[in-house]
Amino acid sequence: MQDSAAxxxxxxxxxxxxxxxxxxLYFEQCRxxxxxxxxxxxxxxxxxxSLEQAKAGNELKQQIAxxxxxxxxxxELISKLRSALVAKEGARFDLELKLRSLLERGTVAxxxxxxTKTANHGTEPANVSSPQEPAGRLSDGIAFATGSTLRESxxxxxxxxxxxxxxxxxxxSPRYPGLAAPTKGxxxxxxxxxSGDLVLQKMLNDIPGYCIxxxxxxxxxxxxxxxxxxxxxxxxxxxxxxxxxxxxxxxSIADTFVTDVLVPPPNIKVAGFRSNTVHADIESFWRQxxxxxxxxxxxxxxxxxxxNERVARSGPWARQxxxxxxxxxxxxxxxxxxxxxxxxxxxxxxxxxDYTSSQEARNRIxxxxxxxxxxxxxxDPIARKNEGRG
Amino acid sequence: xxxxTRLAKEQMQLGKLVEPILLVVSDTSVDPSWIQxxxxxxxxxxxxxxxxxxxxxxxxxxxxxxxSKTASQYEGGTGEPGHAWYGADQVAVKSFRQHLLMxxxxxxxxxxxxxxxxxxxxxxxxxxxDRLVGLVTWMKDTWATVRVVFATxxxxxxxxxxxxxVLGDILLAMQNSSEVWLTDGMSLDEATGFLxxxxxxxx
Numbered sequence: 001m002q003d004s005a006a007x008x009x010x011x012x013x014x015x016x017x018x019x020x021x022x023x024x025l026y027f028e029q030c031r032x033x034x035x036x037x038x039x040x041x042x043x044x045x046x047x048x049x050s051l052e053q054a055k056a057g058n059e060l061k062q063q064i065a066x067x068x069x070x071x072x073x074x075x076e077l078i079s080k081l082r083s084a085l086v087a088k089e090g091a092r093f094d095l096e097l098k099l100r101s102l103l104e105r106g107t108v109a110x111x112x113x114x115x116t117k118t119a120n121h122g123t124e125p126a127n128v129s130s131p132q133e134p135a136g137r138l139s140d141g142i143a144f145a146t147g148s149t150l151r152e153s154x155x156x157x158x159x160x161x162x163x164x165x166x167x168x169x170x171x172x173s174p175r176y177p178g179l180a181a182p183t184k185g186x187x188x189x190x191x192x193x194x195s196g197d198l199v200l201q202k203m204l205n206d207i208p209g210y211c212i213x214x215x216x217x218x219x220x221x222x223x224x225x226x227x228x229x230x231x232x233x234x235x236x237x238x239x240x241x242x243x244x245x246x247x248x249x250x251x252s253i254a255d256t257f258v259t260d261v262l263v264p265p266p267n268i269k270v271a272g273f274r275s276n277t278v279h280a281d282i283e284s285f286w287r288q289x290x291x292x293x294x295x296x297x298x299x300x301x302x303x304x305x306x307x308n309e310r311v312a313r314s315g316p317w318a319r320q321x322x323x324x325x326x327x328x329x330x331x332x333x334x335x336x337x338x339x340x341x342x343x344x345x346x347x348x349x350x351x352x353x354d355y356t357s358s359q360e361a362r363n364r365i366x367x368x369x370x371x372x373x374x375x376x377x378x379x380d381p382i383a384r385k386n387e388g389r390g
Numbered sequence: 391x392x393x394x395t396r397l398a399k400e401q402m403q404l405g406k407l408v409e410p411i412l413l414v415v416s417d418t419s420v421d422p423s424w425i426q427x428x429x430x431x432x433x434x435x436x437x438x439x440x441x442x443x444x445x446x447x448x449x450x451x452x453x454x455x456x457x458s459k460t461a462s463q464y465e466g467g468t469g470e471p472g473h474a475w476y477g478a479d480q481v482a483v484k485s486f487r488q489h490l491l492m493x494x495x496x497x498x499x500x501x502x503x504x505x506x507x508x509x510x511x512x513x514x515x516x517x518x519x520d521r522l523v524g525l526v527t528w529m530k531d532t533w534a535t536v537r538v539v540f541a542t543x544x545x546x547x548x549x550x551x552x553x554x555x556v557l558g559d560i561l562l563a564m565q566n567s568s569e570v571w572l573t574d575g576m577s578l579d580e581a582t583g584f585l586x587x588x589x590x591x592x593x
């Protein structure tokens with residue numbers, strides 16, 4: 001019994017050792033698995049975090065897109081509001097003009113501007129108080145209410161000047177000989193580069209008695225800015241006859257410009273220039289347009305437009321970011337339309353694409369210029385050119 | 391008595407631009423009411439304008455010059471009615487600069503009393519403004535009777551100017567004209583007395 005038990009104990013010892021080794025192996029494997037499990041858990045947590053971040057990023061992108069959209073809408077609204085404001089002030093001025101007309105006929109009691117000092121001021125009293133001069137008319141006009149929205153707003157002060165001019169007569173010829181030289185007045189072509197403006201310039205210069213110069217208008221831009229400043233804020237302390245001074249300043253600059261820069265030939269009917277300055281904002285454009293419209297007697301403005309897509313593909317425009325180019329061109333077209341709509345009697349918007357292909361569109365231009373007869377008498381230059389091509 | 395330059399003589403013969411005029415460019419560091427009071431006390435009629443207003447006129451004169459030069463590079467093109475620079479060969483640059491200044495003068499100084507020196511005060515300017523060089527050059531070239539004063543602050547009583555680059559350029563543009571540097575380091579009485587004497591001698 002004892003002999004059989006002894007090997008059994010030894011076997012048991014071996015078995016125990018084997019079991020211990022196996023347990024150790026399992027234990028090690030278990031520890032390794034646990035570590036791997038932890039790594040996987042960490043990776044999972046990391047992936048979840050990344051997913052959340054990605055979701056947050058997407059939301060952020062969406063929010064940015066929404067903000068950008070809102071900003072664009074805001075810009076659009078501002079632009080529309082500005083147009084509405086211009087229209088509102090236009091209506092206000094029309095009413096004011098009608099009121100002025102009624103007042104001048106003496107149907108309503110008026111507050112007469114105290115302008116008696118004008119004749120004693122400065123170096124030009126005789127001219128200022130002369131009945132042919134604007135001062136005479138203005139001194140009898142009603143005073144604008146101090147602090148009114150009219151006085152506080154910028155573009156609308158140009159309208160104020162323009163409205164005054166509508167009732168203020170013309171500059172006298174002895175004092176401003178340059179302005180009196182063209183018998184039918186002035187014509188300015190405002191446009192942007194690559195709009196077919198040279199074709200238009202040539203077409204206008206083909207009309208007998210017309211002298212439309214090239215890009216000489218650039219010099220007037222800073223001066224129109226200075227003039228605009230006088231209109232908006234006034235630069236002198238004698239506010240009483242400020243409007244008179246503004247008119248005289250505009251006329252004397254215009255006269256100088258005609259005499260020394262445009263230099264029209266003798267016996268000319270119409271003088272002017274073509275400008276293709278691109279204005280960044282409406283105020284800058286209005287400043288120049290208002291200066292031309294009000295300071296040159298019987299000035300007509302032709303706003304030349306062209307298919308924006310075609311212009312954007314042409315010349316130096318093609319090297320600029322397309323979206324930005326189209327925005328600039330669209331803005332200019334809006335500026336042209338706004339000014340033209342405000343003063344249709346002496347402004348006209350025309351399209352290169354129309355007048356180079358349609359006789360009717362060309363007729364409209366010549367009628368606007370009061371030269372319809374010329375077009376009938378002479379063969380239409382553009383039609384002749386088109387026929388030659390055919 | 392001030393010296394009479396060739397330009398002044400020409401203009402006097404033409405009966406133009408002969409009124410003595412003072413342009414005071416006052417730095418941002420100078421109290422505008424201090425300089426205005428000092429000038430009025432010194433017996434001058436003061437007309438206050440912005441630097442932008444003045445510089446826009448100078449820029450207009452510069453651009454005509456630029457247009458004329460640019461156009462002259464386009465050989466023979468200016469005589470064609472359909473040319474981009476049509477008519478640029480006719481531009482009378484010098485005459486335009488002169489007439490522009492006359493328009494500016496008659497607008498700004500119509501209220502000036504002929505018996506008193508007249509001052510155009512330009513308050514709140516930065517004397518580092520590059521446009522000042524062009525402005526002063528245009529005025530000095532065209533307006534024979536103009537004298538320019540620069541008013542700076544915090545320089546003590548000597549009135550020595552800051553030697554910045556722009557000021558250096560302006561001094562060169564001034565050449566030998568009788569400009570002074572005025573400082574609000576002076577008391578109002580000192581400044582008034584100094585200016586009154588200077589005006590008497592200069593104008």
